[in-house]
Amino acid sequence: MFQTEIREAFDRWESAANIDFHEVTDAAANQIRLGLSHIDGPNNIVGQEQSSYFAGSEIASDITFDMDEGWHLVNGQLVSNGGVSFYDVALHEIGHSLGLDHYNVSPAIMNAVVNPAVTDLTQSDIDGVRALYGVLPGIAVSTAGQLADGRLDFLQYNASGHLTGSALTQQSFWQVVGNVDFASNGNPAVITQSNGQIDLLNFSAGQLSSSLLMTGSYWNVKGAGLFSGSANAEFVTQSSNGQIDFLGFSSAGKLTTSALTSEAFWNVVGVADVNGDGHADVVTQSSSGAIDLLYFDNFKFVASALLPGNYDPILDVADMKNGSATFLTESASGIVTELVFDGSHVTSTHLLDATGLALVHAAGAASHFFA
Numbered sequence: 001m002f003q004t005e006i007r008e009a010f011d012r013w014e015s016a017a018n019i020d021f022h023e024v025t026d027a028a029a030n031q032i033r034l035g036l037s038h039i040d041g042p043n044n045i046v047g048q049e050q051s052s053y054f055a056g057s058e059i060a061s062d063i064t065f066d067m068d069e070g071w072h073l074v075n076g077q078l079v080s081n082g083g084v085s086f087y088d089v090a091l092h093e094i095g096h097s098l099g100l101d102h103y104n105v106s107p108a109i110m111n112a113v114v115n116p117a118v119t120d121l122t123q124s125d126i127d128g129v130r131a132l133y134g135v136l137p138g139i140a141v142s143t144a145g146q147l148a149d150g151r152l153d154f155l156q157y158n159a160s161g162h163l164t165g166s167a168l169t170q171q172s173f174w175q176v177v178g179n180v181d182f183a184s185n186g187n188p189a190v191i192t193q194s195n196g197q198i199d200l201l202n203f204s205a206g207q208l209s210s211s212l213l214m215t216g217s218y219w220n221v222k223g224a225g226l227f228s229g230s231a232n233a234e235f236v237t238q239s240s241n242g243q244i245d246f247l248g249f250s251s252a253g254k255l256t257t258s259a260l261t262s263e264a265f266w267n268v269v270g271v272a273d274v275n276g277d278g279h280a281d282v283v284t285q286s287s288s289g290a291i292d293l294l295y296f297d298n299f300k301f302v303a304s305a306l307l308p309g310n311y312d313p314i315l316d317v318a319d320m321k322n323g324s325a326t327f328l329t330e331s332a333s334g335i336v337t338e339l340v341f342d343g344s345h346v347t348s349t350h351l352l353d354a355t356g357l358a359l360v361h362a363a364g365a366a367s368h369f370f371a
Contacts, residue, residue, distance in 0.1 A: 001078050002071075002086070006034060008308045008345075009090035013098065015339075015346040016126045017133040032061045032097050039066040043082045046114065047089040049096035061097035065089065084114050087308070091121065100128045120309040126349075135350060143316075143328065144190075146176050152190070154206045157338075157352055167206030174199055178271070178316065180224035180233045182212075183251065191235070193221050198235065200253075214253045219245060223271030223317070225280025228257075228298050236282060238268045244282070246299045259299035266292055270317025274325040275343045283317045283327070291327075307346065312337065328352075 010021045024030060039045050046069055052060040065071075070081035078086035091109045102112040108122040144154045150172030156165035174192035181188050182200055189212075190201040196217030202210040219237035227234050227246055234257070235247040242264030248257035266284035274281045274293055282294040289310030295303045312329040315336070319325050327339040327346075338350045 001073060002036075002065075005078055005087045006090050009087055009094055011345040011347075012091060012121060012309060013094055013129060015348055016121055017129040018135060018348075019098070019129075019133050030060070032063065032094075034063045035065070036067040037064045038068055039064060040068075042066075042068050042070060042080075046080060046082075046084050047093045049093045051097070058099060063090075063093040063097060065093075083116070085116075085119065088114065088119060095125065095129070098129055099132050100125070103128065135348075144176070146173075150174070152176065152206075154203070163352075169203075169206060169208070171208060173201065177221045178223040180235075180271075182224070182233050184226070184231065184233070191221055191224060193218075212253050214249050214255070216255055218247060222268035223282075225271040225273070225319075226278075227280050227296055230257075233280075234259075234299075236268060236271050238265075242266070244268065261299075261301060263301060265294060266290075269314040270327070272317045272319035272325045274317070274319070274341060276324075283314065285311070285314050289313070305344075311339065 007023070010023075013019060014021055026033065039048060045066060047063065047065045049064075050062045051058045052062075065086070069084065071078050071086055072081075073079075080086070088109065092114075095110050100110050103110040103124055104112055106122070106124060107115050107118050108124045109118055109120070110125055110128065111118070142154065142156045144152050146152055152169045152173060154165075154167040154169075155163060158164050173190075174194035174197075176190055177193045178191040179188050180191060180200075187202060190203065192199045192201060196219075198214040198218060198221060200212040200214065201208060214235075218235075219239050222236045222238050222244075224233045224235045228248070230248055232249060232251065235249070237245045237247060239245070244261045244265060246257070246259040247255060250256050265282075266286045268282055269285045270283040271280050272283065273279060274283065275295070279296075282296065284292045284294060286292070289312065291307040291311055291314070293305040293307070294301060295305070311327070312331045312335075315328045315330050317325060317327050324343070324347075325341045327341060329337045329339060331337070336352045338352055339346045340348045340350070
């Protein structure tokens with residue numbers, strides 16, 4: 001568990017800036033070494049970092065965790081007898097090894113004294129490490145926002161997060177709830193829903209080219225993807241109590257299959273092949289911002305993977321077809337961030353140009369999706 005939480009802490013810093021850590025066998029020449037030792041007894045110093053310098057530049061760092069703190073597992077997480085999170089301590093000490101000093105202006109991981117309320121990197125921590133190492137470029141994405149009057153604005157971003165194109169429709173549509181390559185023909189369609197009815201829309205150059213209305217009325221659609229090997233993608237719907245129902249439709253829009261889960265899950269925020277195995281996965285998020293990835297085998301729930309940390313609400317998830325997925329999140333202040341996921345953890349975060357989404361957000365966007 002020590003190794004697991006240390007790896008998660010390195011992953012978290014790696015996700016915040018242009019850093020690429022590699023775990024290696026212990027050796028005196030390593031740049032960062034970690035271990036347990038007696039420091040000062042329990043309930044005082046829980047961890048410390050010591051840097052080595054040459055010609056004014058840091059060349060190595062030793063991180064020591066106090067082995068007298070009585071580290072033990074509580075709900076799967078390492079804590080000291082005094083209730084201090086080992087993961088938080090690891091984040092703090094790794095921050096020092098990266099060149100960050102103590103910061104006490106506001107609550108942060110890099111505060112000199114452990115703050116139990118801070119369980120993840122704060123904006124000051126992220127700003128500090130990015131000032132030293134820069135921001136890892138994101139992935140070029142296409143997305144869309146929906147205005148209060150139902151019109152759609154298709155937006156294109158480059159890998160630096162800058163808006164490169166926009167196309168606003170003249171028509172208004174039902175609420176956008178996702179997108180899917182329904183027929184697996186390389187043409188993503190927009191999923192809309194109203195009063196339980198589902199309408200699948202195809203666009204060309206930002207203009208509506210076709211529409212397929214599904215028969216029946218259903219729970220709220222959360223996304224769609226290939227779960228069973230069927231020719232057409234299945235829709236993921238969710239009830240108010242958290243149950244998921246997988247719906248299959250024919251090319252004519254007629255319901256062909258329904259697979260209801262017996263378990264209840266967190267709020268489904270997107271569907272994508274997040275682990276690159278060729279099958280769709282379901283992304284869920286708790287009210288506190290935690291992300292849990294759900295893996296299904298022919299509609300049967302088989303495993304989940306909880307990501308460390310908490311995140312802003314996810315607008316949608318996209319499978320980038322290159323071994324990675326992208327999560328699009330939005331803060332309470334309207335800041336939109338791209339999270340790049342490599343199948344096991346978030347590897348980078350990247351702010352999208354807020355100017356490109358101002359028109360949509362100012363009007364109260366209903367949702368966003370990747371095209």
